[in-house]
Amino acid sequence: MEEGVVNEILQGPLRDVFDSKQLITDISGSGNNWAVGHKVFGSLYQEKILEKLRKSAEHCDCLQCFFIIHSMGGGTGSGLGTFLLKVLEDEFPEVYRFVTSIYPSGEDDVITSPYNSILAMKELNEHADCVLPIDNQSLFDIISKIDLMVNSGKLGAAIKPKSLVTSSTGVFKKRQEKPFDAMNNIVANLLLNLTSSARFEGSLNMDLNEISMNLVPFPQLHYLVSSLTPLYTLADVNIPPRRLDQMFSDAFSRDHQLIRADPRHSLYLACALMVRGNVQISDLRRNIERLKPSLQFVSWNQEGWKTSLCSVPPVGHSHSLLALANNTCVKPTFIELRERFLRLYKKKAHLHHYLQIEGMEESCFTEAVSSLSALIQEYNQLDATKSMPVEDLPRLNVAM
Secondary structure (H helix, E strand, O other): OHHHHHHHHHHHOOOHHHHHHOOOOOOOOOOOHHHHHHHHHHHHHHHHHHHHHHHHHHOOOOOOEEEEEEOOOOOHHHHHHHHHHHHHHHHHOOOOOEEEEEEOOOOOOOOOOHHHHHHHHHHHHHHHHEEEEEEHHHHHHHHHHHHHHHHOOHHHEOOOOOOOOOOOOOOOOOOOOHHHHHHHHHHHHHHHHHHHHHHOOOOEEEOOOHHHHHHEEEEOOOOOOEEOHHHOOOOOOOOOOOOOHHHHHHOOHHHEEEOOOOOHOOOEEEEEEEEOOOOOOOHHHHHHHHHHHHHHHHHHHOOEEEEEEEEOOOOOOOEEEEEEEEEEEHHHHHHHHHHHHHHHOOOOOOOOHHHOOOOOHHHHHHHHHHHHHHHHHHHHHHHOOOOOOOOOOOOOOOOO
């Protein structure tokens, strides 16, 4: 909401990406307070937001879905971001709502981020169709790996000397600074892979609505863990290409996940593989058959794979893969978030900042943490079925 921050973008290299007539700002931000973003700015700007949404929607030939990209730790991202979800649901009930949420790390510099995140989670549970949680810590770890590769000289001439990641602005030289550009680049690559089917030709393109249709068997369990490979496709970094089979293995390894999780040791409800580049359907089938024995799927969805092939690879690469998994490995992220919330809430620390906002009551906090606990419980129940034997159901015989 801060005018100054938005103006900086409009004067920077990305100024042509945004339609300046579609921007909404205030003088101040939300002061890291979910209630200000949700209750104050939400009601204040609801009509203005709706008007600009309708204007954008009218330009679409085929409105597939809405993307909301927001952070969970601050006030505007969590508060106004989730207010927007409710507005979209009321105004465009038939259109899917995809949310890319950036979860705060444990070393977060916003003291009230656990409150903001839990209050936002309740809204995501109720009003989102698909959420792609991304963990700031994971992004930071990925960038640190690139840093190591650059400094160990393993990439040699493969990285352009003046790239964002290695530029003399000292993104990596000053270790205490967070390399935001490089972190944002990874999220951008996730979204580029996700929307590639809508933008390019392919032998097996995937409609965005199909992701929600195929990967979300229960409305509450709509959190999808994403992994990207090659991981280092930052806008200006060329790295040696990964072999195709290695790429599929990478997508299921811990190092390539955009949240700190290991899907291999948890239970899959469903999985989507979105491939770009010169890859054949036979390559996809072969790799799924190869990986299947090492992955645990729920007993009632052993064939829960969704695949898509887009023939245009990302710039500088022969092929890439985005894997989206509906997997119980998101549970620890939610449990950790709840623990951080309860540490503050037990002491009622910083609570008065929220309660002085009109329409905000203490029950908002208790309801939000109950909503998260119910979600964790659903994942627990699924995990409890992990050791159950898979039933070999009789196939239907067709008389010839």
